[in-house]
Amino acid sequence: MSEITISRRTVLAGSALLLGSTALPTIGWAQSPKKGGRLVVAADSEPRNLNPAIVASNGVFFISSKIVEPLAEASFEGKDGLDPRLATSWEGAADGLSVTFKLREGVKWHDGKPFTSADVAFSALQIWKPLQNLGRTVFKDLEAVDTPDELTAVFKFAKPTPFQLIRNALPALSSVVPKHVYETGKIEENPANNAPVGTGPFKFAEHKSGEYYRLEKNADYWGKDQPYLDEIIYQVLPDRTSAASALEAEEIQLAAFSAVPLADLDRISKVPGLKVITKGYEGLTYQLVVEINHRRKELADLKVRQAIAHAIDKDFVVKTVFLGYAATATGPVPKNDPQFYTADVPTYTFDVAKANALLDEAGYSRGDDGKRFSLKLLPAPYFNETKQFGDYLRQALAAIGIDAQLVNNDSAAHIKAVYTDHAFDLAVGPPVFRGDPAISTTILVQSGIPDGVPFSNQGGYKNDELDALIAKASETLDPAARTELYKEFQKKVAADLPLINVAEWSFISVARDTVGNVANNPRWAVSNWADTWLEA
Amino acid sequence: MTRALLLLRRRLVGSVFVLLIVVIGTFLLLEAAPGDAVDAYIASTGGDAGMIELLRHRWGLDQSALTRLANYLWALLHLDLGQSVTFSRPIRDVILERLPNTLLLMGSATALSFGLGSALGIYAGARPGSFRDRFLSIGSLALYAVPGFWLGLVMIIIFAVDLRWFPIGGIESIASGKTGLDRAADIARHLVLPVRALGFIYLALYLRMMRAGMAEVWRQDFVLAARAKGLSRRRIVLAHVARNALLPLVTMLGLQSAQMLGGSVVIESVFSVPGLGRLAQEAVAARDTPLLLGIILVSAVLVIVINLLVDIVYAFLDPRVGASEAGA
Numbered sequence: 051m052s053e054i055t056i057s058r059r060t061v062l063a064g065s066a067l068l069l070g071s072t073a074l075p076t077i078g079w080a081q082s083p084k085k086g087g088r089l090v091v092a093a094d095s096e097p098r099n100l101n102p103a104i105v106a107s108n109g110v111f112f113i114s115s116k117i118v119e120p121l122a123e124a125s126f127e128g129k130d131g132l133d134p135r136l137a138t139s140w141e142g143a144a145d146g147l148s149v150t151f152k153l154r155e156g157v158k159w160h161d162g163k164p165f166t167s168a169d170v171a172f173s174a175l176q177i178w179k180p181l182q183n184l185g186r187t188v189f190k191d192l193e194a195v196d197t198p199d200e201l202t203a204v205f206k207f208a209k210p211t212p213f214q215l216i217r218n219a220l221p222a223l224s225s226v227v228p229k230h231v232y233e234t235g236k237i238e239e240n241p242a243n244n245a246p247v248g249t250g251p252f253k254f255a256e257h258k259s260g261e262y263y264r265l266e267k268n269a270d271y272w273g274k275d276q277p278y279l280d281e282i283i284y285q286v287l288p289d290r291t292s293a294a295s296a297l298e299a300e301e302i303q304l305a306a307f308s309a310v311p312l313a314d315l316d317r318i319s320k321v322p323g324l325k326v327i328t329k330g331y332e333g334l335t336y337q338l339v340v341e342i343n344h345r346r347k348e349l350a351d352l353k354v355r356q357a358i359a360h361a362i363d364k365d366f367v368v369k370t371v372f373l374g375y376a377a378t379a380t381g382p383v384p385k386n387d388p389q390f391y392t393a394d395v396p397t398y399t400f401d402v403a404k405a406n407a408l409l410d411e412a413g414y415s416r417g418d419d420g421k422r423f424s425l426k427l428l429p430a431p432y433f434n435e436t437k438q439f440g441d442y443l444r445q446a447l448a449a450i451g452i453d454a455q456l457v458n459n460d461s462a463a464h465i466k467a468v469y470t471d472h473a474f475d476l477a478v479g480p481p482v483f484r485g486d487p488a489i490s491t492t493i494l495v496q497s498g499i500p501d502g503v504p505f506s507n508q509g510g511y512k513n514d515e516l517d518a519l520i521a522k523a524s525e526t527l528d529p530a531a532r533t534e535l536y537k538e539f540q541k542k543v544a545a546d547l548p549l550i551n552v553a554e555w556s557f558i559s560v561a562r563d564t565v566g567n568v569a570n571n572p573r574w575a576v577s578n579w580a581d582t583w584l585e586a
Numbered sequence: 587m588t589r590a591l592l593l594l595r596r597r598l599v600g601s602v603f604v605l606l607i608v609v610i611g612t613f614l615l616l617e618a619a620p621g622d623a624v625d626a627y628i629a630s631t632g633g634d635a636g637m638i639e640l641l642r643h644r645w646g647l648d649q650s651a652l653t654r655l656a657n658y659l660w661a662l663l664h665l666d667l668g669q670s671v672t673f674s675r676p677i678r679d680v681i682l683e684r685l686p687n688t689l690l691l692m693g694s695a696t697a698l699s700f701g702l703g704s705a706l707g708i709y710a711g712a713r714p715g716s717f718r719d720r721f722l723s724i725g726s727l728a729l730y731a732v733p734g735f736w737l738g739l740v741m742i743i744i745f746a747v748d749l750r751w752f753p754i755g756g757i758e759s760i761a762s763g764k765t766g767l768d769r770a771a772d773i774a775r776h777l778v779l780p781v782r783a784l785g786f787i788y789l790a791l792y793l794r795m796m797r798a799g800m801a802e803v804w805r806q807d808f809v810l811a812a813r814a815k816g817l818s819r820r821r822i823v824l825a826h827v828a829r830n831a832l833l834p835l836v837t838m839l840g841l842q843s844a845q846m847l848g849g850s851v852v853i854e855s856v857f858s859v860p861g862l863g864r865l866a867q868e869a870v871a872a873r874d875t876p877l878l879l880g881i882i883l884v885s886a887v888l889v890i891v892i893n894l895l896v897d898i899v900y901a902f903l904d905p906r907v908g909a910s911e912a913g914a
Contacts, residue, residue, distance in 0.1 A: 090760070098627070098672050098872075107631045183633040238644065244674070259673070259683060260860025262760050283760055288864060289855050291739060295754050298747045432629070461629035462621030462873045470625070490632070500635035504628050 083278050083566055087584035092293040092305040093284035096259065101243040102225035103177045106184045108334060108482075111222075111576035112307065113284055116265055117160075118227060118248030121151060121170070122220040124333040124485070124572045130217055131333075131388065131485075133571070135578075136165070136226055136249060142213025146527040149216050153201040157272045159228045160253045167203040171195035172229035174205065177237060184489060188219045214529040218389075218486035221333065221573055251277035251580035261286055271580065278583035294318055294560075303565050303584070306575040308557040311434065312373045315558060323562055328375065330569025331556035333485060334576065335384040338367070338376075338439060339494070340550040341468065341477040345510040348423055349475060353412035355547040358476075359398035360405035361450045362443065368553055371438045376555035381540040382491055384483050384554040392537040395544035405450045414451075422451040429456070429478040431464055436478050439552070443478065470502045472510070481505050483554075487536050492520045495548040511548040593897055601890045608886045609879055613658070616875050617651050623671045623873040645671050658876060667883070668876040672868065677880040681862065685884065687757050688861035690773075691780055691853070692846050696839070698785030700792055704835055707796025711831065712823045714801045723797065726790035734849055738783040738856035745779060752779050755858035780857040784849055788842060792835055799831030806830075833904055840896035844889045 093113070099105050102114045122140065125133035137151040157165040178185035179192050191211055196204040205216070226249070231242050245254050251273060252265035263284040267277055285302055287293050293309035296302040298321055310318055319326045340358070344350045364378035377385055381395045409415075414422040425447070429440025437458070444454045454476065459467060467473045482505075484490050493499065497512040519542065523535040543549075559575065561568050564585040571577050624641045633641075642648045649657075661668055667677040706726070710719040729737075746754040758764070758773045803809060804827060812822050851863030862881055869878040 095630075097630070098674065105631050109630055181637075183628075183631045183637060186634050186637060239674075256761070258860070259680070260858075260864060261756060264761050285756070285760060285858075286860075287755065287858050289858065292742075292755060292856075292858055295742050295747050299750060299754050301754055459620065460871060462623075462626035462871070463619065464621075465625040465629045466621035471620075502638055503633070503635050505632050 083583035088281040116252040121224040146210030166200040167197035170203040276580040304561040327559040330574030333572035338553040357405040357408040363400040379551035381544040424453040425475040427454040667880040670877040694781040695784035699788040703789040703792025707793040711797040711800030730790035840893040843892040
């Protein structure tokens with residue numbers, strides 16, 4: 051089995067584990083998978099739309115990635131970090147104007163109709179490009195998809211588009227849905243959005259709102275002898291503490307996406323029959339970021355931003371907020387990214403004296419009450435850890451004479467306050483790094499983004515040099531040159547601090563040790579689970 | 587009989603106004619909350635400006651609040667609760683799917699707290715000041731002071747995780763294919779813990795009310811007369827003291843129904859029961875205004891109906907009640 055079972059102490063001792071894990075090969079343990087069985091997993095939410103071609107988000111993938119497949123999936127060993135799924139090969143033209151996909155033969159949709167290049171063309175042009183949350187950016191220049199034969203799809207771009215970006219986008223952005231199901235009526239209102247039809251190892255069986263989703267084995271799946279499981283049940287457990295209890299009571303066998311709170315992991319790792327797994331999320335890295343509103347005159351001053359960066363003890367945050375299940379960050383690309391990360395950036399050591407000196411230099415001396423100025427601090431409510439870091443940051447800022455007032459909102463109110471109303475000075479956000487800075491990272495610092503776009507630069511930051519760099523990288527075709535540009539980008543962001551990257555974390559799975567082949571790819575929780583099996 | 591009918595008529599007219607106030611009040615409250623359904627939705631997906639505009643238009647959120655309220659009320663007049671934004675299904679269907687679970691949970695919990703509470707109250711009140719009286723009063727107060735979610739969690743740890751007597755949550759076994767009596771037994775097994783958690787909290791209220799009522803009745807002249815007549819203590823307690831003390835409890839039953847609905851929000855989350863309370867919580871988080879309005883409306887109707895029933899029962903139990911209405 052490939053899992054690494056660990057205790058909190060070992061993580062603290064070797065915090066490099068999470069980072070190094072991308073490079074770790076799957077550790078084989080000769081035990082043949084068994085067929086059959088029902089895997090019950092915890093689900094904490096019920097997405098309103100289950101179509102991953104429209105909504106490319108982890109909440110949707112968690113369930114629908116077993117039903118609807120992408121062209122390629124992330125892999126620890128595969129070339130360029132990819133494993134073929136519906137496409138068997140992909141090749142970019144030298145001019146960056148086309149990408150040719152060879153498709154898998156003999157694949158059938160769950161309703162029995164054959165899968166062809168027409169489905170890929172339809173998904174790309176009618177869904178990914180106009181409707182998908184991420185595809186609208188990445189595929190914006192996609193002009194046509196030629197289908198010379200049933201198993202070849204040629205993507206044609208109006209402007210040169212880096213093949214490296216398309217390749218990196220494949221796992222999350224390329225879910226293929228059947229043309230014959232979606233071609234009549236409005237795509238957004240198609241009933242298949244809530245009962246997906248795909249080519250994956252499992253078929254959608256039923257959803258009882260507030261109770262569970264049930265997926266059934268697809269007996270006609272193209273993968274040899276796959277899938278192993280007969281059924282997957284997603285049991286809806288809305289309460290944060292239920293997943294741990296359900297695992298202990300043996301009512302569920304797996305809780306992914308840190309459904310078991312970090313604080314419970316130490317205890318749960320000692321329960322016989324349960325294992326805590328930190329692998330399998332390397333391709334889904336979340337970043338803990340301090341978003342800055344540069345409209346505030348104090349924060350527009352680089353010295354003040356540097357002072358704030360020096361006031362944050364990143365090691366303390368990793369140890370205390372994340373209980374060791376995270377890594378400190380140096381810049382806008384996470385350390386565990388194999389392609390783009392560079393450590394060669396300006397760093398900010400934890401140094402309160404230096405932070406105070408910088409603030410004095412900037413001309414914000416302490417008043418009679420010891421305070422320099424006041425700020426509004428809005429921690430994002432989506433994770434316990436973002437809220438806890440908000441509490442920490444308030445104290446860290448107090449130490450350098452900045453009085454931060456915490457404003458706690460629920461998701462809808464937070465999104466509105468930060469990204470539409472700009473009613474914040476500092477915010478704590480958890481942006482996601484999706485394998486390529488052009489997918490959802492550069493947007494965090496780029497200028498000229500309309501108001502209201504979430505998880506983007508809404509802090510009024512504008513840096514012509516950085517904007518030019520981002521524009522250049524978006525049209526640089528040579529992967530090596532493009533990677534260099536993004537290294538430059540990391541340096542500039544770390545130097546000018548449009549935002550402050552504090553830490554990087556992934557999720558934790560807890561599973562019964564009867565579950566086999568857990569965490570064997572970098573997006574395991576949102577991959578197809580065709581080879582997952584249960585010991586009887 | 588006419589007394590009951592008159593009461594019914596008066597109540598129905600009043601109810602319409604109550605419901606209207608509830609609907610408009612809820613709408614305004616949710617309107618005042620920052621962020622709308624699109625904000626809540628993109629919090630989990632992200633998206634660019636064009637997509638956000640598209641969604642606002644499709645979900646009708648680009649209209650003014652007044653237009654939306656007017657549209658809602660107009661549809662309501664035709665008994666149409668509208669379409670849920672989060673579920674993209676008719677709200678009537680979504681609510682009808684969840685309502686039975688909440689009614690089952692609430693009904694069982696009310697029966698438990700009322701039944702056991704008044705029985706223990708009689709037991710305690712039969713001998714005011716005795717050891718058992720003090721023990722029950724203090725014990726029930728302790729239960730009342732415990733937060734509902736905590737009681738639920740402790741029960742889960744003891745009875746579901748450690749002893750494994752009952753399931754940790756849900757309303758029935760998942761995709762078990764059970765039907766008829768088997769299914770009923772399965773649901774009953776799932777309800778044991780949530781009903782106890784919800785019922786135990788309100789038990790104290792009935793117990794203490796019964797006990798206090800009895801303590802007062804004991805001092806009445808007719809009790810002295812009953813004693814003088816040579817009736818057995820048992821008969822005095824049950825037929826005279828307890829019976830007279832029971833009336834306020836019936837009033838309480840009506841008032842409590844609204845509280846019980848509120849309490850079920852917490853209990854439904856802790857025990858993952860797919861009920862109305864959890865639905866309301868999700869509707870607020872998703873800023874699904876029409877869905878929340880639908881839930882509030884159904885809950886308000888529920889509370890009004892229960893109180894009406896209580897009043898009718900009351901009118902039969904105590905001939906003095908409703909006499910003024912009958913005369914008016």
